[in-house]
Amino acid sequence: MGANSEFFEALDLLARERGVSQESLIEKIKAAIVHAVRRDYGGEDNIFVDIDPEKEGFKIYIRKDVVEKVENPQTQMTVDEAKTYRSRARVGSVIDIPIKVKKFGRIAAVNAKHVIRQGIKDVERNQIYEELQSKENELVNAVVNRVDPVKGNAVVLIGKSEAILPKNEQVPGEVLTEGQHIKVYVVDVDVNDRGPRILISRTHPGLVKRLFENEVPEIFDGTVEIKNIAREAGQRTKIAVVSHDENVDPRGACIGPRGSRVANIVEELGGEKIDVILYSDDPGKFIAEALSPANVVSVEVTDPEEKVCRVTVPDYQLSLAIGNKGQNARLAAKLTGYKIDIRPESGYYGEED
Numbered sequence: 162m163g164a165n166s167e168f169f170e171a172l173d174l175l176a177r178e179r180g181v182s183q184e185s186l187i188e189k190i191k192a193a194i195v196h197a198v199r200r201d202y203g204g205e206d207n208i209f210v211d212i213d214p215e216k217e218g219f220k221i222y223i224r225k226d227v228v229e230k231v232e233n234p235q236t237q238m239t240v241d242e243a244k245t246y247r248s249r250a251r252v253g254s255v256i257d258i259p260i261k262v263k264k265f266g267r268i269a270a271v272n273a274k275h276v277i278r279q280g281i282k283d284v285e286r287n288q289i290y291e292e293l294q295s296k297e298n299e300l301v302n303a304v305v306n307r308v309d310p311v312k313g314n315a316v317v318l319i320g321k322s323e324a325i326l327p328k329n330e331q332v333p334g335e336v337l338t339e340g341q342h343i344k345v346y347v348v349d350v351d352v353n354d355r356g357p358r359i360l361i362s363r364t365h366p367g368l369v370k371r372l373f374e375n376e377v378p379e380i381f382d383g384t385v386e387i388k389n390i391a392r393e394a395g396q397r398t399k400i401a402v403v404s405h406d407e408n409v410d411p412r413g414a415c416i417g418p419r420g421s422r423v424a425n426i427v428e429e430l431g432g433e434k435i436d437v438i439l440y441s442d443d444p445g446k447f448i449a450e451a452l453s454p455a456n457v458v459s460v461e462v463t464d465p466e467e468k469v470c471r472v473t474v475p476d477y478q479l480s481l482a483i484g485n486k487g488q489n490a491r492l493a494a495k496l497t498g499y500k501i502d503i504r505p506e507s508g509y510y511g512e513e514d
Contacts (some may be wrong), residue, residue, distance in 0.1 A: 190212065194221060195208045205235050207235070207236050208223055208224075209224060220259070221260040222257040224256070225255070226238075226253075227239070227253060227255070227256060246258060293322060296319075297347050297349065298346075298347060299371065300346055300372065301344070301345060301346075301361075303324070303342070303345045303361070304317060304318045304342055305337050305338060305339055305340060306323065306339065308339065313331070317343070319345070322359065324359045325361075326345060326362075326363065330364050330365075332364060332430065332431055332433070333395035333396075343363070344429060345362065346361065346362050346368035346371065348360040364392070368430075369392060369398050369435075370390055372429060376426055377417070377422055379414040385402055385403070385415070386402065386404075386405060387400060387401070387402055388440040392492075393492065397433065397435070397488060398434070398436070400435065401451070402415055403439070416437060436492075444462055448497050448499055452472065452503075455474055455481040455482035455489065456475060456478050459472070460472050460473075468498055468499045469502070470499050471502045472501055472503045474503060474505060475505070482503050
């Protein structure tokens with residue numbers, strides 16, 4: 162069984178080097194042997210291959226039914242034919258006709274090389290896909306491998322897998338460098354002819370959500386819930402939170418002692434500003450909170466079905482409520498789901514900054 166020993170040694174080595182299971186490789190090798198048997202002996206779905214790595218053995222056989230009259234010689238045989246393999250064979254018996262293991266042990270070794278060469282990518286691809294699929298909608302650590310100097314797209318390593326972080330999914334203004342460790346959000350995982358395709362992002366609101374879950378124990382254990390997030394990556398994020406325990410302040414939990422928790426997240430996001438907003442089932446209260454840091458005089462919901470409201474703010478707070486280039490109002494609208502019409506208390510707009 163020297164050839165067999167060599168085959169199993171090679172199988173074990175490849176499995177360990179590639180980080181794939183022997184079982185996956187064996188299944189592919191079995192399929193190759195079945196194909197070889199069919200080619201040489203004929204046969205249908207009655208060819209079986211047993212491969213036992215522990216005993217370093219092959220068992221290859223064609224299974225046939227014993228019948229009175231043979232209609233399909235590929236799957237059937239007469240009693241007289243069957244008795245050459247089993248003396249007590251009779252109609253209704255099932256006979257396993259062994260194929261010379263030695264011959265197909267060599268065929269297996271040859272096929273193994275071909276199958277492993279052709280199939281190893283499929284095995285790895287499936288394993289990578291399964292591994293990445295478990296990380297969908299999760300935050301993962303990645304290492305920047307290289308950055309396209311023209312397009313700005315970055316190729317990053319997530320474990321053993323490569324993924325592309327497109328320029329438009331990078332935080333505006335951040336400069337990625339080779340070897341840099343970053344956190345990315347896995348938006349989607351799919352598989353095509355070229356292998357697993359993973360869509361990752363550093364601009365997705367899910368990134369901020371996962372960062373808060375990692376940083377704030379009260380969110381992780383469900384005491385504090387993130388109701389919604391509105392984000393303009395690299396500039397500002399508004400995150401609405403609510404507490405399910407009256408003794409826990411959701412905003413305080415997110416900000417942390419001396420602002421330490423939110424500071425860690427801001428640092429990870431390269432200085433992006435974060436407003437922690439108290440969620441309320443009362444649209445008026447929620448909208449007023451969402452326009453923070455501006456103070457709000459009143460909120461009037463003018464069309465509940467279309468979610469339209471009119472907000473009045475002190476004159477001197479108008480620019481703050483609207484924000485630079487309308488950002489504060491825009492994020493508040495995205496966070497609450499309401500169209501917000503902001504008006505000064507005096508009713509006179511004047512010139513805006």
